[in-house]
Amino acid sequence: MKLVQRPICWGLDLVERVLDWPFGQVWNPLRHLGALGFFMYWIVAATGIYLYIFFDTGITAAYQSVEYMTHDQWYLAGVMRSLHRYASDGMVLFMVLHLLREFARDRYRGVRWFSWVTGAPVIALLFVCGITGYWLVWDQLAQFIAVRTTEWFDWLPIFGTPIAANFLTSDMLDDRFFSLMIFLHIAAPLLLLLVMWIHLWRVSRPKIHPPRGLAVGMFLAFIVLSLVKPALSHAPADLGKVAGIVNLDWFYLGFYPLLDYWSSGTVWAAALIGTLTLVLLPWMPPMRRAPAAVVHLDHCNGCSRCADDCPYGAVTMQPRTDGAKFDLEAVVNPTLCVSCGICVGACPSSTPFRRRRDIATGIDLPHLSLADLREAVGKASVGLVGDARVIVIGCENTLNGNTAGDVSTSYVTVLCAGMLPPPFIDYVLNRDLADGVVVAGCAREDCNNRFGNTWTEARIDRTRDPTLRRRVPRERLARLWLARGDRGSLGRRVSAFAETLKSLPKLPHKGDEAPVPPVLRKSENTENA
Amino acid sequence: MRDIAKYAGQAIVLLALVAGVGFLASSPAYQHFPEGQALIKMTFVHGGQHVGGCRRRTAAELEEMAANMRRLMDCPRDRLPVVIELDVDGQRVHREVIAASGLHGDGPAVYYDSFQVAAGAHSIAVRLRDTDREEGFDYEGSAEFVLEPSQLLVVQFRPEAGGFVFR
Numbered sequence: 105m106k107l108v109q110r111p112i113c114w115g116l117d118l119v120e121r122v123l124d125w126p127f128g129q130v131w132n133p134l135r136h137l138g139a140l141g142f143f144m145y146w147i148v149a150a151t152g153i154y155l156y157i158f159f160d161t162g163i164t165a166a167y168q169s170v171e172y173m174t175h176d177q178w179y180l181a182g183v184m185r186s187l188h189r190y191a192s193d194g195m196v197l198f199m200v201l202h203l204l205r206e207f208a209r210d211r212y213r214g215v216r217w218f219s220w221v222t223g224a225p226v227i228a229l230l231f232v233c234g235i236t237g238y239w240l241v242w243d244q245l246a247q248f249i250a251v252r253t254t255e256w257f258d259w260l261p262i263f264g265t266p267i268a269a270n271f272l273t274s275d276m277l278d279d280r281f282f283s284l285m286i287f288l289h290i291a292a293p294l295l296l297l298l299v300m301w302i303h304l305w306r307v308s309r310p311k312i313h314p315p316r317g318l319a320v321g322m323f324l325a326f327i328v329l330s331l332v333k334p335a336l337s338h339a340p341a342d343l344g345k346v347a348g349i350v351n352l353d354w355f356y357l358g359f360y361p362l363l364d365y366w367s368s369g370t371v372w373a374a375a376l377i378g379t380l381t382l383v384l385l386p387w388m389p390p391m392r393r394a395p396a397a398v399v400h401l402d403h404c405n406g407c408s409r410c411a412d413d414c415p416y417g418a419v420t421m422q423p424r425t426d427g428a429k430f431d432l433e434a435v436v437n438p439t440l441c442v443s444c445g446i447c448v449g450a451c452p453s454s455t456p457f458r459r460r461r462d463i464a465t466g467i468d469l470p471h472l473s474l475a476d477l478r479e480a481v482g483k484a485s486v487g488l489v490g491d492a493r494v495i496v497i498g499c500e501n502t503l504n505g506n507t508a509g510d511v512s513t514s515y516v517t518v519l520c521a522g523m524l525p526p527p528f529i530d531y532v533l534n535r536d537l538a539d540g541v542v543v544a545g546c547a548r549e550d551c552n553n554r555f556g557n558t559w560t561e562a563r564i565d566r567t568r569d570p571t572l573r574r575r576v577p578r579e580r581l582a583r584l585w586l587a588r589g590d591r592g593s594l595g596r597r598v599s600a601f602a603e604t605l606k607s608l609p610k611l612p613h614k615g616d617e618a619p620v621p622p623v624l625r626k627s628e629n630t631e632n633a
Numbered sequence: 634m635r636d637i638a639k640y641a642g643q644a645i646v647l648l649a650l651v652a653g654v655g656f657l658a659s660s661p662a663y664q665h666f667p668e669g670q671a672l673i674k675m676t677f678v679h680g681g682q683h684v685g686g687c688r689r690r691t692a693a694e695l696e697e698m699a700a701n702m703r704r705l706m707d708c709p710r711d712r713l714p715v716v717i718e719l720d721v722d723g724q725r726v727h728r729e730v731i732a733a734s735g736l737h738g739d740g741p742a743v744y745y746d747s748f749q750v751a752a753g754a755h756s757i758a759v760r761l762r763d764t765d766r767e768e769g770f771d772y773e774g775s776a777e778f779v780l781e782p783s784q785l786l787v788v789q790f791r792p793e794a795g796g797f798v799f800r
Contacts, residue, residue, distance in 0.1 A: 126642025325647035
């Protein structure tokens with residue numbers, strides 16, 4: 105699977121990096137594909153409501169009403185029609201890119217299977233919406249779609265008489281057919297909205313609105329397109345003739361040529377195999393899941409910060425069960441936990457300023473505990489020399505295994521930037537383990553665990569608990585949120601930060617040699633004993 | 634200045650994006666049906682005769698049956714397949730034996746197919762057999778047509794209208 109993911113990932117990273125220049129990390133459209141899909145949906149819904157006012161259901165009336173909107177009322181209904189069409193196409197585009205991106209970034213397996221699998225009916229319903237929409241115009245394209253679709257469906261052994269036979273001559277059609285189609289074209293988007301809601305069911309704080317500036321820019325661009333290239337109809341449908349050349353909307357109708365080259369059964373087989381592959385992808389192969397976070401009630405005061413910060417809704421609060429004086433306790437749902445450690449970073453008990461070697465916190469990861477993290481930070485400080493010693497604490501995606509430091513720089517890998525409890529930054533500087541700290545993570549709006557970098561920023565800026573203490577000199581702290589394509593610059597950026605440290609006044613109590621961190625000192629004493 | 638350049642960059646990217654959307658929304662055109670050709674579509678839903686005739690049950694057979702199931706005549710449900718032939722300008726274009734539909738083969742034969750021909754004058758003949766006869770056909774129809782490019786000629790079989798209908 106990696107062989108398929110890598111080239112897609114490489115291509116998307118490249119485009120993302122290019123788009124970071126004009127848009128910045130926060131507005132980069134590639135980081136809001138799902139939200140842009142939702143935005144397109146609302147444009148389509150709003151314009152559709154307006155178009156419905158003027159649309160007439162009837163064999164000839166349907167076409168005439170669309171022509172009226174397109175030409176006579178071009179300034180409003182015509183623009184609405186164009187927006188309706190192009191935003192629908194945009195929705196397909198953003199949906200496909202969203203799917204590819206989540207697949208390439210391996211964000212479709214494990215606990216994310218639910219969102220992936222429920223995305224399949226979103227695709228199917230979106231195509232039903234688009235195809236029924238084109239059908240309503242009842243021009244030659246609609247005729248082509250009607251005939252080919254019904255011929256395709258007739259392959260299924262469920263119809264007593266061929267439904268394609270309804271489109272042999274004009275006298276076989278009646279106005280009720282268009283009433284049925286408009287019903288389908290309204291019901292399918294409503295059902296689509298329901299499935300989109302289900303798609304986000306297990307996503308806490310889903311991003312369904314793109315940044316306002318990006319949304320405005322995108323909307324204006326679609327308005328320009330609608331004015332420059334208005335959506336037009338083909339000639340009216342004529343069932344006495346075969347539509348020879350059709351201007352297909354390749355977003356929705358791109359698979360129709362297959363029906364001319366393959367048999368209907370083959371196209372059904374391809375659709376079935378494609379759908380099954382898509383749906384079963386999260387288990388091909390299944391993700392090896394790390395152990396879920398564990399709550400230690402003796403360190404949990406029921407503050408709810410872990411539940412608030414968990415991007416997957418895996419932590420909930422329930423009434424206390426251990427008789428402690430607090431009202432609530434945290435509970436982890438292992439089926440939803442991705443073991444990102446953001447809850448550890450959120451816990452106010454997660455502090456390294458303790459004498460005990462086996463420090464514990466209210467919620468912890470079995471495979472990378474708070475004690476492990478303190479030990480890793482301590483080890484990272486050993487051997488650092490010079491007056492610009494830097495410890496880089498970065499998420500595994502950003503460091504990506506590149507943790508070979510030098511005499512003045514060392515790296516500590518955490519599962520997510522959000523896993524880092526703010527007191528650790530204070531700890532490094534206060535205990536003189538380094539002269540500066542770099543917190544490195546995924547690009548803004550693109551955290552692999554959704555909110556790790558956002559929460560970390562807020563904790564450092566003291567807008568979200570647990571906050572970084574005021575005494576920590578902010579000039580000795582750097583935050584690097586790097587796009588995937590920009591990871592190679594990490595070393596250079598860290599060096600640049602180290603240069604700035606040299607000009608700063610020395611911290612109090614700093615000696616010429618790197619001190620041995622307390623945890624190691626204790627360990628060495630134990631070994632000597 | 635830097636901001637202006639970034640806004641300009643955003644505008645260029647967004648306009649390029651929608652330009653791509655606008656292009657693919659209707660281009661490139663797809664040639665679904667070749668020029669200079671016409672199309673014949675033939676369709677029907679017609680049940681062949683039942684396999685074998687009805688038989689009168691004997692008194693002993695009726696006695697063995699439940700009272701509510703007793704029917705004097707025993708008529709098989711299975712239907713014969715329907716044979717269809719299409720000739721264009723005296724040449725056999727298509728011949729097919731269409732089995733009766735349904736799990737028990739007791740439904741009508743369902744047929745829908747299309748055939749491309751060059752535009753122009755053509756003589757078209759169709760034949761259908763729905764009985765167990767070994768020679769000949771039960772229904773035949775023929776007509777002369779001058780088909781224009783892209784014209785659709787529909788051939789339906791409607792026994793209530795006397796057989797084949799050309800439209």
